[in-house]
Amino acid sequence: MGRLLGLGVSVLILAGSGCASDVDPREALVVSALAEADLVYIRSRPELAEGKYVRMANERYAFYRAAVPVFRRDVDDPSRPVGRNAFASDALPLSLGDAHVENFGLLRSSDGSFALEPNDLDAADRLPYHWDLRRLTVGMVVAARLSNADDDAARAAAVARIPEIVSATARGYAEGIRAFADGAPRAPVDDAGDAALSSLVAEAFRRGRNDQPDGTTPGEELDEITEIVDGQRRLLRGSVDPDEPENVFLDLPAFALDALPEMLREYRSSLLNPPPAEEFVVLDAVRELATGIASWPRIRMLVLVRGPSDEDYDDVILEVKELADSGSPGFRPPYVYADTVQDRILWATRHAWARPDADPLWGTSTLLGMPVQLRREAEMHKTLRIARLVEDEGTPEDLEATGALLGRLLARVHADPEVDPGAARSIADAIGRDLEGFVAQERDVAIEYADGIESDWMHFRRGLRRLGPRLGVPVDVSDRDRASPDWQALYGSPVPPPMISELP
Amino acid sequence: MNTSRLVGLGVAIAVVLLGAGGASAQMEPAGEPDDPWYGTEYDTEATEAEPAAEPGAEPEPGSEPGSEPGSEPGSEPGSEPGSEPGSEPGSESEPESESESDAEERYWRTLTFTPGAQVFAEYDLDIYDEAGSTEYFHEFDVPRVWLWTAFALGDVRARLLMEGARATGAGSLVGVGGDSVVVRFREAWLGYRAWDLFELRAGIVPTMTAPALGTAWGMRPIAQTGVRRFEVLQPADLGVNLTFDIPERFGRLGVGFYNGEGYRGRELNRGKNTELFGEIHPLAFVPELAPLAIIGAYQLGSSGTGLARSDRLTGALAWIHSQIGAGVAATYVLGFEERGSQEGALIEAWARGNPWEGLMLAARVNHFIRRLDQDSDTLTELTFSVGYRLFGVIGAHVAVDGRFGGDEALATMPGYERWRLRVIAEGSFEHAFTGVL
Numbered sequence: 001m002g003r004l005l006g007l008g009v010s011v012l013i014l015a016g017s018g019c020a021s022d023v024d025p026r027e028a029l030v031v032s033a034l035a036e037a038d039l040v041y042i043r044s045r046p047e048l049a050e051g052k053y054v055r056m057a058n059e060r061y062a063f064y065r066a067a068v069p070v071f072r073r074d075v076d077d078p079s080r081p082v083g084r085n086a087f088a089s090d091a092l093p094l095s096l097g098d099a100h101v102e103n104f105g106l107l108r109s110s111d112g113s114f115a116l117e118p119n120d121l122d123a124a125d126r127l128p129y130h131w132d133l134r135r136l137t138v139g140m141v142v143a144a145r146l147s148n149a150d151d152d153a154a155r156a157a158a159v160a161r162i163p164e165i166v167s168a169t170a171r172g173y174a175e176g177i178r179a180f181a182d183g184a185p186r187a188p189v190d191d192a193g194d195a196a197l198s199s200l201v202a203e204a205f206r207r208g209r210n211d212q213p214d215g216t217t218p219g220e221e222l223d224e225i226t227e228i229v230d231g232q233r234r235l236l237r238g239s240v241d242p243d244e245p246e247n248v249f250l251d252l253p254a255f256a257l258d259a260l261p262e263m264l265r266e267y268r269s270s271l272l273n274p275p276p277a278e279e280f281v282v283l284d285a286v287r288e289l290a291t292g293i294a295s296w297p298r299i300r301m302l303v304l305v306r307g308p309s310d311e312d313y314d315d316v317i318l319e320v321k322e323l324a325d326s327g328s329p330g331f332r333p334p335y336v337y338a339d340t341v342q343d344r345i346l347w348a349t350r351h352a353w354a355r356p357d358a359d360p361l362w363g364t365s366t367l368l369g370m371p372v373q374l375r376r377e378a379e380m381h382k383t384l385r386i387a388r389l390v391e392d393e394g395t396p397e398d399l400e401a402t403g404a405l406l407g408r409l410l411a412r413v414h415a416d417p418e419v420d421p422g423a424a425r426s427i428a429d430a431i432g433r434d435l436e437g438f439v440a441q442e443r444d445v446a447i448e449y450a451d452g453i454e455s456d457w458m459h460f461r462r463g464l465r466r467l468g469p470r471l472g473v474p475v476d477v478s479d480r481d482r483a484s485p486d487w488q489a490l491y492g493s494p495v496p497p498p499m500i501s502e503l504p
Numbered sequence: 505m506n507t508s509r510l511v512g513l514g515v516a517i518a519v520v521l522l523g524a525g526g527a528s529a530q531m532e533p534a535g536e537p538d539d540p541w542y543g544t545e546y547d548t549e550a551t552e553a554e555p556a557a558e559p560g561a562e563p564e565p566g567s568e569p570g571s572e573p574g575s576e577p578g579s580e581p582g583s584e585p586g587s588e589p590g591s592e593p594g595s596e597s598e599p600e601s602e603s604e605s606d607a608e609e610r611y612w613r614t615l616t617f618t619p620g621a622q623v624f625a626e627y628d629l630d631i632y633d634e635a636g637s638t639e640y641f642h643e644f645d646v647p648r649v650w651l652w653t654a655f656a657l658g659d660v661r662a663r664l665l666m667e668g669a670r671a672t673g674a675g676s677l678v679g680v681g682g683d684s685v686v687v688r689f690r691e692a693w694l695g696y697r698a699w700d701l702f703e704l705r706a707g708i709v710p711t712m713t714a715p716a717l718g719t720a721w722g723m724r725p726i727a728q729t730g731v732r733r734f735e736v737l738q739p740a741d742l743g744v745n746l747t748f749d750i751p752e753r754f755g756r757l758g759v760g761f762y763n764g765e766g767y768r769g770r771e772l773n774r775g776k777n778t779e780l781f782g783e784i785h786p787l788a789f790v791p792e793l794a795p796l797a798i799i800g801a802y803q804l805g806s807s808g809t810g811l812a813r814s815d816r817l818t819g820a821l822a823w824i825h826s827q828i829g830a831g832v833a834a835t836y837v838l839g840f841e842e843r844g845s846q847e848g849a850l851i852e853a854w855a856r857g858n859p860w861e862g863l864m865l866a867a868r869v870n871h872f873i874r875r876l877d878q879d880s881d882t883l884t885e886l887t888f889s890v891g892y893r894l895f896g897v898i899g900a901h902v903a904v905d906g907r908f909g910g911d912e913a914l915a916t917m918p919g920y921e922r923w924r925l926r927v928i929a930e931g932s933f934e935h936a937f938t939g940v941l
Contacts, residue, residue: 023810023811023812023844024845025813025839025844025845027810028806028808028810028811028812028813028842028844029808029812029843029844030810030841031808031809031810032807032808032809032810032842033808033842035772035808035809035810036808036842043619073841073842073843075916076916076917077843077916078538078874078875078878078881078912078913078915078916079846079875079877079881081877083912083915084912084915084918085915088911088914088915088918089635089918090633090634090635090914090918090919091634091918092634092635092918092919093636125548125675128915128916128918251823323679324678325675325676325678326675327675328675329674330674330675330676331917331918331919331920332632332634332639332641332918332919333630333632333641333643334641334643335674335675336675336676336677338677339677340677341678341684344677366589371678420634420635421635422634422635422636422637423635425635425636426635426636429636463810467809467810471807471809472772472773473772473809474770474771474773475771496784497710
């Protein structure tokens with residue numbers, strides 16, 4: 001009996017000692033949400049995941065870009081302002097999943113026309129409308145705060161107008177969803193119509209047109225990342241951007257090269273109007289490391305294909321990117337809205353864009369059993385960049401115009417009647433006649449949440465230091481987590497990431 | 505007291521204490537729909553000095569292994585390997601001519617092997633509103649596919665339980681073979697039972713609290729318990745637990761230490777879950793009142809690599825009997841889904857009855873207040889069912905479910921509210937084979 005008593009006391013003492021946790025609850029949430037979302041990458045390719053986390057620790061904006069899992073937790077939490085919505089709708093429209101500023105850009109369609117469209121659909125799915133809208137409005141706050149990097153006065157002016165910038169974004173969305181609910185055509189955003197473009201967007205159109213191939217000279221991207229060797233065009237190797245030393249091109253392992261023709265055959269069948277198969281003869285291919293932010297650890301490749309002729313000026317570069325699930329929890333039966341990840345991406349492109357062939361070479365395929373997306377790597381496909389928010393493109397007025405434009409574009413995505421014929425009406429009715437109340441709500445929510453990003457970033461930095469470069473996920477690369485030699489070769493050996501910088 | 509049992513208990517205590525040494529944190533991973541139950545079900549009609557174990561019930565001291573040809577549909581895999589594989593050496597049932605050493609040798613060479621299977625098959629019809637119109641969705645589903653084998657050799661116990669599960673999670677498209685139903689282990693443990701009072705298990709073991717609430721409910725084919733439905737507690741995990749059956753059927757006490765990830769996840773941190781559990785039948789000395797049970801449990805832990813707090817305090821009052829059951833349970837949730845500062849409460853109540861032959865009636869309500877500091881962050885689920893069980897092996901039920909949410913919860917979970925009609929078939933088969941090696 002004495003032993004039993006001793007055992008009981010020991011258990012109670014040990015149990016009591018087990019509950020002590022002095023970790024800040026917010027820090028625990030931030031690191032756990034990110035680790036959980038990246039678990040498969042941390043285990044299978046830890047060095048790549050580490051590179052992503054160092055980047056997030058060193059750059060506030062990179063943290064915001066890659067902190068979608070944290071945002072998803074927060075927008076699903078009614079105790080936080082970002083999780084509450086007095087204008088809630090039960091509609092589940094087609095959503096981009098990560099509708100921040102830099103996930104919009106120019107695409108050139110099959111008839112040569114340019115349009116501003118969402119250009120990152122990795123997380124697209126059917127989600128509550130305000131998830132997308134708030135990712136955009138918070139992104140506009142972040143954009144204003146990071147604008148005019150070398151001009152303190154201009155940046156201060158933009159920051160002072162953040163309430164107006166966010167309000168314009170929310171109003172653009174609300175007015176847009178009302179108009180589409182009333183039957184307004186889902187027209188493309190281009191520079192040919194009457195739509196007032198911000199300087200940022202108008203400049204993107206101008207630069208996009210300048211950089212498009214004219215049929216006789218190589219596109220800008222061929223000049224930048226390829227070279228002619230022995231009369232044959234090939235992709236560069238090694239570091240290609242002095243400002244991004246981790247971004248390197250590596251040789252593809254032979255087994256992956258062998259798999260490319262089959263991947264391209266399937267890819268071609270996913271296109272609406274596939275070019276002749278001869279255009280997809282592989283000329284060269286590389287593994288690209290350390291690009292993107294949220295998708296940093298995913299496998300990316302560049303494949304140089306023949307293009308319309310044997311001439312080297314019309315060769316085409318295709319970017320191959322590993323796909324994953326959208327991260328949606330699934331809300332209504334059947335809880336998923338596509339049969340495969342590839343189908344989800346194709347479905348999103350065909351419905352999110354004003355015309356389904358906004359990028360005629362945007363398709364999907366399978367590589368070595370892995371779902372992948374292929375799209376044309378082209379300098380003419382200009383993405384809206386925070387770094388370009390300077391001078392005329394970084395004024396408060398232009399930020400407002402950009403926000404309004406993107407808000408309306410997002411409304412157009414949500415209003416696709418083929419995805420949900422009642423979605424636009426349901427959202428418009430939820431917003432109702434109190435448009436200004438809606439705008440005020442979204443303004444306050446976005447600014448409050450953006451304020452919290454700064455502290456979340458600090459939490460992340462502290463958590464990364466506390467838990468280590470893999471955010472505390474135990475990885476046994478010498479044994480059960482060891483990838484096969486083939487997959488290790490495909491993952492590649494990244495350039496060691498820099499140290500986590502000290503903040504002033 | 506023989507030496508081998510002393511050694512066994514010593515090892516048990518050492519393992520428990522070693523397991524406790526790392527008890528500083530835990531994980532509360534996300535979700536899975538099934539749960540087992542292993543709690544004691546008290547049947548007043550069978551209770552006398554030596555009550556028979558209900559099929560699918562927790563091992564009872566002195567109960568015969570595999571005495572039922574088929575376990576009750578919807579119950580836990582039956583005759584626990586913890587049941588005595590043979591009578592005690594030197595007990596009254598031993599042949600007088602058999603020496604004590606022969607009896608002990610025979611005891612340690614008697615193997616009981618108990619295979620079993622359990623399947624729930626459903627037709628579901630969901631009716632819900634979407635963007636102003638009423639929609640429906642219907643499907644066939646198999647919420648449970650279980651196969652198990654249990655072994656008992658002397659005081660040693662073991663069980664392997666495999667279950668079918670979808671290869672993908674909610675909202676996910678990336679799975680194994682598309683979204684196939686794949687097989688995984690839900691239990692894989694080795695145990696030692698000492699003095700017919702203590703039982704130590706190690707491996708992928710069933711936890712104690714969630715299974716006990718499942719047993720009290722007793723109608724798993726109809727609905728999960730609230731703690732499982734909302735992923736508040738895990739039904740099984742990798743670790744060890746030690747239980748003590750209070751003599752005279754007064755209940756059971758237990759302590760467990762687990763990884764905390766549940767049986768579907770690998771360990772993510774150095775911390776371990778601690779579970780303290782007690783199920784008391786305070787009136788067990790009155791056979792008619794023996795089914796009255798008080799359950800109390802505390803789970804101490806954390807979740808995620810970030811070590812967010814994830815503690816649970818559970819209390820329940822229940823009547824646990826094969827013919828009729830009712831109860832109410834409350835779980836205080838400290839930390840949920842890696843939000844360490846979140847405090848909520850889960851209240852569940854249920855009633856079931858077998859008023860005439862195989863006729864089964866059941867109802868339950870789960871009310872989850874996800875945040876105590878929010879007025880309408882609540883999820884409520886109601887279930888009513890009527891069914892019939894035939895020969896204690898198969899059964900069929902019709903169930904109606906309603907789901908309702910508070911305004912704040914619905915703002916984050918569009919599509920949650922719905923009505924569901926289900927037609928459920930259940931079957932459970934188990935048989936014990938005993939032989940001397």
